[in-house]
Amino acid sequence: MTVLDRDVTSPEGGAEESWEQWQRPGVNQFRHPHIMLPAAYQLLSTEVPEAVAELQALGATTHNMLAGAYDLPAIGGRLEGDERFDTLAARRPVIEAALGNTAAKTAGITVRRGVAVAGLLSDGGANRPRVTGVRTRDGESIAADLVIDAGGRNSPVATCSSTSALPPPLSLGTTPDSWLTAATSGRRTVRCPRSDRGRWNTTTASR
Template identity: 40%
Template sequence: MASVIICGAGVVGLTTALLLARDGHEVTVYEGDPSVPPEDPAQAWTAWRRPGVAQFRQPHNLLPRFRGVLAEELPDVIERLVAAGCFEGSALHPLPPSITDHAPRPEDDRFRFLTGRRPVVEAVFAAAAVAAGIRVHRGVRIAGLLTGAPVLADTTHVSGVRTAAGAKAHADLVIDATGRRTRSARWLADVGAPEPSVDAEDGGFAYYTRYFTGPRQPVRRGAPYTEYDTFALLTIPGDNDTWSVTVVTTSGDAPLKALRDPEIFTRVVAACPAQAHWLAGTPVTDIVVMAGILDCRRRFVVDGRPVATGFAAVGDAWACTNPTAARGLSVGLVQAQLLRDVLREHADAPAEFPLAWDEATERVVTPFHDDQLIADRARAAAMNPDRTTEPPSTPSPFGAAAFHDADLFRALLETATCLALPRDVLTRPTIRTRLRTPHPDPTSPDPTPRPLTRTHLLRLLAD
């Protein structure tokens, strides 16, 4: 078994720690933010501060794939999340009104999901790590990497970490789980390793979120993410009778910066018929704003050679996309599970591990990132208020038929919730057959009403 250091005690870092520890590895976690997560969910929300996590106060939807990994690997964490008040639901409820076939299918349980506010969710994972005996050192910032004797010719070998206080900790494997703000490129450069391959672009999105509470969760009348003209709405249930409403815009859309005003935010959401009733609660925050989110992917094998051995990255420290799609945590858990599997085969072969890890990541995880990047670009173009031409479209491969055929709708949900990739779903003979079957009203793919035009929106902002 290997000794492992994980840098970062977010959800993905702690999940990685739990999976590796349960496999018998000696795991130590270092987290730069000093505060200890409260055990009480209410205190986790009101008192816990995580300046190292930009999206800590933004909504998080734990997609069916997230729940599926937990059900398979860490069912006790699901119990902890539910006990902390997290919301459990199914992506199948409600079905679009255009689908009349409501008969259950044998595998419908896979569409169950969880939601909760990030501080509450992360506090649960932190408690699970403590219960598992994992050493989590908070308030310890990683300043750089240690190196040891090479295990691969002409390649830097990482043998541990150096903290900002000057302490040294050695390990067989260092895992970067520090998230979007990772400093791994600097760490590697400082020990003479070549730069990883980095593809980055600013998706150009801005998020205006308000949290509410009430005696019951709002009934969903449309998709969780609904696109209007130059903006979109995201509605997500939360833990302990809370929920969130987010208006998504492009960061360069100057008039929509007025959404920082709670009164204007309310007017805009109230004008959206499928989401207006989500305002029928007591606000528990002002408008929480986030912008400047990069789509970024780092690859640590360049031209067929690892930039270093003894090092790996998971979650947002590896790749991140527009958080509106809620894929980050789900894909991060898939990657954590994959890392555990690769390490099972290569724990005693540090020279082979980086290539095996890169191959597995590219085969299993990267396609989710690439699909989302294409969708992000299309969404940003569609929201651009200054566009002079029609934005590029990325039609669903399931088309309008998915909103009339119960099985095609399930196939669409599989791809939207990271249960499967479109390329894999579309190869199924049953899906190909159903796509060739005529369906009624093929010109109406989405029943959600969208009367709020750009002109109407600007009037609401000016009133």
């Protein structure tokens, strides 16, 4: 597996160095604290326990998402099954450093930083073209049996498709009826429409 990232630098040193020095312009929310979604934590614990060990070694703290509410009458004490709300929290550079370190130590994974994807390669089939790899901004062609787009919400894949004779990708969850938008930098109205109950708006503000 080859992982390409347009950001150039790798994590160096420990948690403090990652927080202070690591530059990741490709991720806007890089200098934020993050709470890993419990499902992601369960998946990592089961499938990549060494990543959880690396996270804890760098100072990530584990906790239960419900623990702070056990004193509330409506919640009550801990119940059987609540372990599915276990997760961990850390500063985002720390989470990324731990995952990056784990990937770097895993046989069969090559992480190439400073490589930006500029287009998709396809076999040019007239009716159903098949993606066969990617083209980088520097003009390198990298063949692949499977291409996974992990480019985030501003992924260039939709543009890539239009320049490589591929049909546009399916867009999931972006219709007004199914999508929740939120922002923690600046201020934005969040609309969570529900066709059966009408439209309701929430305004969030934070820095």
